[in-house]
Structure formats: structure tokens, C-alpha cells
Amino acid sequence: MAWNPEIYAQFKDERSAPFFDLLNLVDDVKDNMSVIDLGCGTGELTSKLLDHLRDSKVLGIDSSAEMLKKAKHFETNRLSFIQRNIEEQLNLNDTFDLIISNAAIQWCSNHKELFPRIISKINKGGQLAVQIPSNHEFIVHQLLRKVAETEPYKTAYHSWTREYTVLKIEDYAKILYENKGNDIVVFEKVFPHVMEDAEAIYNWASGTAMIPYIENLSDENLKEKFKEDYKQELKNIFPESPVFYPFKRTFMTAKF
């Protein structure tokens, strides 16, 4: 997908807050841990793991060359980055003491099959710590679907629809339990974002949720029209300023 690190970084504080909550769930269980960050993005947050984990070696992987361009600045002898898909990584034999992922796995399909595969790459005594946004039923997402289902977009998408992969929190707890997880913690947290106006909500969505809707349109004029139509829908729903944007995220961790 065509990620844009500049647009993504516009809401740096709001986007990094959940990472620090996730970090608080990570146990610094032993020295010299092998760690992987799945969907590390620009690597800025991955680099924060180095302060938290004593002497550990951390690998960040991400499918986006654009996001990884920035990651070069954060490389050290303990931190490296590779352009690689999560699915591709799981086909390798490499195993880790800690697998962490912040706001990335929602882009992968079939979590009921994916999570056991991720867990199978954790060393004995190791930990999984994942955060995924779970606000796909919020109006900001519903409006993307609404615009996509109207013409001319409906025809232009050739029956493509955005797949929402995120499960209920109890389903994740069950997956962790069934895959022999201990010390299971799964919860949902609402981040109470206050945005300036509908335009700011649009800017937020354009850095993440809107990307596949734009990428799946081939005509440049149609892409621009989609953006305008979506922005207008947001303005109709959120005429006020500021706008309260309650953003739900799922956190999960377990030891194996």
C-alpha cells in the first residue's frame, strides 16, 4: 500500500500513545532477547524498545519502502530493519523471545489462522504484545464504506471491498488460550482524541484508513473526487469544532 510517512506523522502524539501503553505490557524478562517488530513503519517507535529492553537485538520489518526510508536513521548495532511482509516473515524459521506489533496486523487477513502462526515463532518463555485499532465500526470508517458503495466508485472498484479483519477481544483471548498462552491480558481502550474539525479527521483517515480506497481506484480524477466526497460526508457529520474522536484499540499480550 502507498504509505506516506509525512501524512502519517501529522498526528504523531495520538499515534504514538498506544505504543507506549503496549510497551508497558512488555516484560523485560531476560537479557539479550531477540525481538521482532511486525509492521514497524518508520522505525521511530521500534527504536524506543532499545531503552526498555536490556541488550536485546531488535529487528523491524515492514512491507513499505516509503515508511522504511526513515528507519535507516534509527539503525544501531542492536536495531536493524528489513523490507518484508509479515506473512513472508512467518514462512521463515526464525523465532523470537518477544514479538511486538503496533497498529499493523489489522492489515493482515484471517487473524484466526495468522495469530497461531505468529505464536509459533515465539521461543519458550517468550512474549507476544500486540495493539490493533478496533474502531472499524466508527462513523469515520462507515463513511468510507458509504462513499465506496455509491457510483461511480462502486463500478470502478469491480466488486473490491475493504476487508476488516479485526476480531472481538474475547476471540483474541481464546486464540491466546488455545495456543497455550499464560498471563493472558486482552483489553480494549478508548483514546479520547480531540480533533480541530472535520478536515482534521479527514487528514487522520487519509494517513491510514482511506489508503486502500484510493489505491484501488485507477483513475486519478476519480481518486480526487473520492477524497472530496469523503471529506464532504465528514463535514456533514461533524460540523462542529472541535470534534471528539473516540478511537478504540485492542491490546493483547501473553507468555508462551
Ligand SMILES: C[S@@+](CC[C@H](N)C(=O)[O-])C[C@H]1O[C@@H](n2cnc3c(N)ncnc32)[C@H](O)[C@@H]1O
Ligand atoms: C499504521 S502503520 C504503524 C507503523 C508502526 N508500527 C507505528 O506504530 O508507528 C502500519 C504499518 O504496517 C505496515 N504493514 C501493513 N501491512 C503489512 C504487512 N502485511 N506486512 C508488513 N508490514 C505491513 C505498513 O506498511 C505500515 O508501515
